Amino acid sequence: xxxxxxxxxxxxxxxxxxxxxxxxxxxxxxxxxxxxxxxxxxxxxxxxxxxxxxxxxxxxxxxxxxxxxxxxxxxxxxxxxxxxxxxxxxxxxxxxxxxxxxxxxxxxxxxxxxxxxxxxxxxxxxxxxxxxxxxxxxxxxxxxxxxxxxxxxxxxxxxxxxxxxxxxxxxxxxxxxxxxxx
Amino acid sequence: xxxxxxxxxxxxxxxxxxxxxxxxxxxxxxxxxxxxxxxxxxxxxxxxxxxxxxxxxxxxxxxxxxxxxxxxxxxxxxxxxxxxxxxxxxxxxxxxxxxxxxxxxxxxxxxxxxxxxxxxxxxxxxxxxxxxxxxxxxxxxxxxxxxxxxxxxxxxxxxxxxxxxxxxxxxxxxxxxxxxxx
Numbered sequence: 001x002x003x004x005x006x007x008x009x010x011x012x013x014x015x016x017x018x019x020x021x022x023x024x025x026x027x028x029x030x031x032x033x034x035x036x037x038x039x040x041x042x043x044x045x046x047x048x049x050x051x052x053x054x055x056x057x058x059x060x061x062x063x064x065x066x067x068x069x070x071x072x073x074x075x076x077x078x079x080x081x082x083x084x085x086x087x088x089x090x091x092x093x094x095x096x097x098x099x100x101x102x103x104x105x106x107x108x109x110x111x112x113x114x115x116x117x118x119x120x121x122x123x124x125x126x127x128x129x130x131x132x133x134x135x136x137x138x139x140x141x142x143x144x145x146x147x148x149x150x151x152x153x154x155x156x157x158x159x160x161x162x163x164x165x166x167x168x169x170x171x172x173x174x175x176x177x178x179x180x181x182x
Numbered sequence: 183x184x185x186x187x188x189x190x191x192x193x194x195x196x197x198x199x200x201x202x203x204x205x206x207x208x209x210x211x212x213x214x215x216x217x218x219x220x221x222x223x224x225x226x227x228x229x230x231x232x233x234x235x236x237x238x239x240x241x242x243x244x245x246x247x248x249x250x251x252x253x254x255x256x257x258x259x260x261x262x263x264x265x266x267x268x269x270x271x272x273x274x275x276x277x278x279x280x281x282x283x284x285x286x287x288x289x290x291x292x293x294x295x296x297x298x299x300x301x302x303x304x305x306x307x308x309x310x311x312x313x314x315x316x317x318x319x320x321x322x323x324x325x326x327x328x329x330x331x332x333x334x335x336x337x338x339x340x341x342x343x344x345x346x347x348x349x350x351x352x353x354x355x356x357x358x359x360x361x362x363x364x
Contacts, residue, residue: 046269047276
């Protein structure tokens with residue numbers, strides 16, 4: 001399974017693609033930061049961001065897109081741009097019929113480091129290790145997009161296993177109930 | 183000149199198209215509210231909104247798009263959805279190479295009623311009068327999208343006239359300066 005993680009932002013939008021199966025080693029496919037000039041018109045910036053994300057989708061053909069869920073409680077100055085950039089990423093994925101999932105920053109930190117309040121360095125260190133990279137990802141803030149992709153792959157896997165376990169249990173219960181009726 | 187006004191929202195997104203020239207009577211072309219179900223996945227909602235705005239652009243071929251500028255200070259619960267919906271509207275216009283302008287709610291109120299703090303009823307009443315409609319626009323909340331389009335048409339006109347006046351004055355000053363040199 002291939003996942004594109006997007007850490008949305010207008011000035012800097014992190015993107016990262018990984019390959020993997022839950023429980024197995026992960027592989028880094030690529031990572032970068034898409035930038036749009038803060039002085040540019042918002043229309044041009046959203047257009048440039050859309051083109052950037054489209055080119056990542058076309059080049060790497062992911063099976064799913066994971067986008068950071070933005071909270072309005074945080075920095076009110078940047079939250080509008082983050083919400084707008086996130087909308088572009090969600091739209092690009094949805095338009096191709098890909099599953100698009102949102103994960104909160106604490107879900108991502110918990111998935112990658114085991115601690116929902118982990119610091120940036122800890123996340124970067126774990127991403128570097130999990131993807132067996134010799135050096136931390138560059139640009140530095142692309143690590144969050146990779147963490148998001150890892151979180152999605154693992155949570156998705158855990159959710160699929162849980163769903164499978166629930167389905168199996170339901171079958172057993174139904175069988176037991178039928179047995180009891182006899 | 184034909185303007186599409188968009189009052190962004192995920193659950194209800196007002197759209198309104200008007201024809202006009204600054205200083206002349208305005209004509210209503212059409213207005214509606216694009217709805218997406220609150221229970222749906224955000225990816226589906228943004229996709230449905232994009233399809234809705236695209237169909238308005240295709241059907242009415244406006245020369246410009248005016249979108250309400252969202253402020254993060256207001257209702258933090260709905261502001262994320264409003265920012266996301268606004269991003270979709272801006273993107274749809276920009277993708278067609280149309281000029282996209284943002285106007286604040288108080289700019290819109292001031293342009294339409296002469297009072298930047300006018301109430302909703304006052305805005306609706308003026309929109310109804312300015313577009314020479316027999317009854318207020320339906321659905322009721324589509325009036326804001328029409329007000330936005332009117333504001334854009336008039337502000338754009340005023341700005342063009344101001345720019346022309348400044349250009350003319352510059353030419354006169356330059357001529358006077360050349361006259362003084364002799």
